[in-house]
Amino acid sequence: MESVVFYCLSGVSVAMAVLVAASRRPIYAVLALVGCSCALAGLYALLGATLLAAVQILFYAGAVGILFLIVTVLLDARSETSSQMRYRGLHWGAALLGLILFGLITRAVLEETRAPSVSSIDATRGSVVAMGYLILTDYPLPFLASAVLILAALVGATWLARR
Amino acid sequence: MVPVQHYLIVSALLFSIGAAGVLLHRNLVSLFLCVELMLNAVNLALVASSRWAGNLEGQVLALLVIIVAAAEAVVGLGILIAVYRGRGSLDVDDQNLLRY
Numbered sequence: 486m487e488s489v490v491f492y493c494l495s496g497v498s499v500a501m502a503v504l505v506a507a508s509r510r511p512i513y514a515v516l517a518l519v520g521c522s523c524a525l526a527g528l529y530a531l532l533g534a535t536l537l538a539a540v541q542i543l544f545y546a547g548a549v550g551i552l553f554l555i556v557t558v559l560l561d562a563r564s565e566t567s568s569q570m571r572y573r574g575l576h577w578g579a580a581l582l583g584l585i586l587f588g589l590i591t592r593a594v595l596e597e598t599r600a601p602s603v604s605s606i607d608a609t610r611g612s613v614v615a616m617g618y619l620i621l622t623d624y625p626l627p628f629l630a631s632a633v634l635i636l637a638a639l640v641g642a643t644w645l646a647r648r
Numbered sequence: 649m650v651p652v653q654h655y656l657i658v659s660a661l662l663f664s665i666g667a668a669g670v671l672l673h674r675n676l677v678s679l680f681l682c683v684e685l686m687l688n689a690v691n692l693a694l695v696a697s698s699r700w701a702g703n704l705e706g707q708v709l710a711l712l713v714i715i716v717a718a719a720e721a722v723v724g725l726g727i728l729i730a731v732y733r734g735r736g737s738l739d740v741d742d743q744n745l746l747r748y
Contacts, residue, residue, distance in 0.1 A: 491650045495658040502662050505685050506669030511677040518681050521662075525688055532655065534695050534707050537714075541691075544714055549684065549721045556725045557677055560732050575672060583668030590660035598653050598700060616711070619704050627708075631715040638719035645726035 491531055498524035511557050519550040536616045655696035662689035676728055676738040680721075687717045 501521035669682030698706025
């Protein structure tokens with residue numbers, strides 16, 4: 486059962502990723518990214534990371550997706566036409582480089598994870614309580630730094646978009 | 649139970665697709681979307697490794713990556729708006745202010 490769900494979700498996410506990378510019109514790419522984020526949230530939930538699944542849907546499918554959608558509509562980002570034609574072999578080059586990268590990463594992954602996994606799924610339940618406890622006891626500094634980062638991003642974006 | 653390697657291979661696939669998209673696209677919005685896709689792939693790898701190692705540290709790191717990605721999206725889209733106002737185009741071939 487778990488493997489069926491896994492293969493369905495990963496198939497959806499890879500198909501949506503191909504749509505993101507291949508679609509000429511940015512608006513379709515944005516919608517495909519939202520779909521890919523939802524499938525990835527399902528994968529997180531399957532891995533036991535429930536908090537991350539919720540955050541993924543809230544942030545990526547919700548906030549970032551809507552933000553991209555609004556900016557795409559605002560900027561009238563037309564489909565790529567003229568400059569796309571200048572590079573005839575670009576599709577094949579990009580696909581070839583992507584394949585090489587995939588081969589290298591897969592080889593490294595299979596070599597590094599040769600040892601059997603020690604964990605049970607219960608030890609890595611990323612519930613809100615467990616994650617919150619870990620963040621506030623062991624990693625308070627990155628947490629506070631991310632708060633400052635968000636504030637800086639807020640001020641910076643406001644400054645960039647004024648005028 | 650699905651082995652963790654399969655999650656990591658899906659993550660590698662998503663990352664490669666995102667990298668190929670970055671190479672392929674000429675439009676800044678599409679390019680930026682592919683970068684977001686690569687960040688998502690890295691997050692999947694982090695969560696899968698977290699389960700493989702048997703602790704929650706990878707999930708905390710993935711949460712921080714999501715926060716940084718959100719901040720990056722906000723600032724990046726602000727820069728896109730500024731570029732569009734200044735140059736009137738979002739094509740990367742038209743952006744040559746730093747070239748000379």
